[in-house]
Structure formats: structure tokens, C-alpha cells
Amino acid sequence: MRVHTSFRRCGWRSGGLVTEVKVGQNYGGMVLTEAYAMIELKADGVATIKMAGVTGTGTWTEADEENKIVVTIEGDPMTMTCDGTTIEMDMEGIILVLGVDGGNGNSADGGNSSNSGNSSQESSIYAGVYKFYALRVENGDAVTEIKAGESYEGMVLTEDYAVMELKENGSASLTMMGVTMTGLWEEAAEQGQIVLTIAGEPQTMTCDGTTLSMGEQGAIFILKK
Structure with missing residues (x-):
């Protein structure tokens, strides 16, 4: 079982x-x-x-x-x-x-989970679900990388530690440590970048359609599809 x-x-x-x-x-x-x-x-x-x-x-x-x-x-x-x-x-x-999961009441919305909006017919290479892959922490000239499954400050960082969903309709959701924030996203003028706006605050991120990188207070979060 x-x-x-x-x-x-x-x-x-x-x-x-x-x-x-x-x-x-x-x-x-x-x-x-x-x-x-x-x-x-x-x-x-x-x-x-x-x-x-x-x-x-x-x-x-x-x-x-x-x-x-x-x-x-x-x-x-x-x-x-x-x-x-x-x-x-x-x-x-x-x-x-x-x-x-996969049984009765598989999701709170009757089977339509938050990822169900993505389909094989997506026209944007950026749209999709990105999950935590690694965390790079900068301390002066030293850079420490903690990958999914490894421990950082006493806790194991799993793929669900950070999850980003970019939907084809321009809506976005970012889940960090089980807390979800929603907003909007769009392709930036520069190729390989997107702009995520949550709570009115725009943030430019690097994204090639497979890997998404975002920086926050000396730390870079790397998420992969």
C-alpha cells in the first residue's frame, strides 16, 4: 500500500x-x-x-x-x-x-486543480508550472547552492517549497512554504524575461520556458518545469 x-x-x-x-x-x-x-x-x-x-x-x-x-x-x-x-x-x-490524492475529493474544487488550466495547446513557451529546483545564497564572494531535497537552516527544501504557475490567460500564482499569492504576468520587452506583478509590485524574472530564476535579498530561487 x-x-x-x-x-x-x-x-x-x-x-x-x-x-x-x-x-x-x-x-x-x-x-x-x-x-x-x-x-x-x-x-x-x-x-x-x-x-x-x-x-x-x-x-x-x-x-x-x-x-x-x-x-x-x-x-x-x-x-x-x-x-x-x-x-x-x-x-x-x-x-x-x-x-x-487520486481518490474521492481529489481536489477542493471537485477535481479541477490549480494546474488544470495548462494544456498542450499553450502558445506561450513561458506558461506552465515551475517547481523549486535550487536556492543560491550569496555571502560576499561565496555562493552556496542548496538543491531540492537538501537541508537549509534545519529544514529540507522540497519541490513544493516554491511553486510558480503562469497561466495562458496572464494570471499567475506563487506559492512559498504553503502560502499562495496571486497576480499577473507578461512577457518582458527583453527576450528570456517575464514581469510578474503581485500586490501591485512588478518584478522582472529570467525565464527560458524551462527554468525560472528570481532574486530576493541576496538569494536566487531557481524553479524548473
């Missing part, structure tokens, strides 16, 4: 009030996407949890109680409810619900 799940909704109770935030909705100033939380359970008993771009690996087993599993990360066991379609985990009073 191999199960891969991603975030669907979270909820908590405060007094008699129950609050629920679903995927795509805003909480605490950020949009919670499917990539905000993911769990993968492999047949060999290996488990992987990704939360806000941070990855933890460990083990999992079936619990004695029906529809329960125990996931152990860094020696800390967590009992979760798993019915084969969803996984529910209690994070200090906040219940996270993750849905099995």
Missing part, C-alpha cells in the same frame, strides 16, 4: 464555536493550499510529512483500533484517523484533514 494525501481543511473549537478553513481559503493572512500539508505512507512502513515546506520522515504502523494509524517522526508517535480516503491529525487542538 502506498498512500499520498494533501491538505483539504482544518478546524478547531473555541467554546461553543467551531471554525473551519478549507483549502484555498485565507487564514492568518495566508491562503492554505493543498501543498500546505501532505502525508505519504509507503508500503515499507516509511512515512513522510510535509508542513509549510518543511519535511519530516519516520515510520508508520496500523494501530490496534480500527481506522487508526500511528505515525512516528523523530521518536514522537502520533495517532491519526485514517479511513482510506482521508487522514485526520490533531495538532494541539487543531484538526487537519488531508485527502487521498
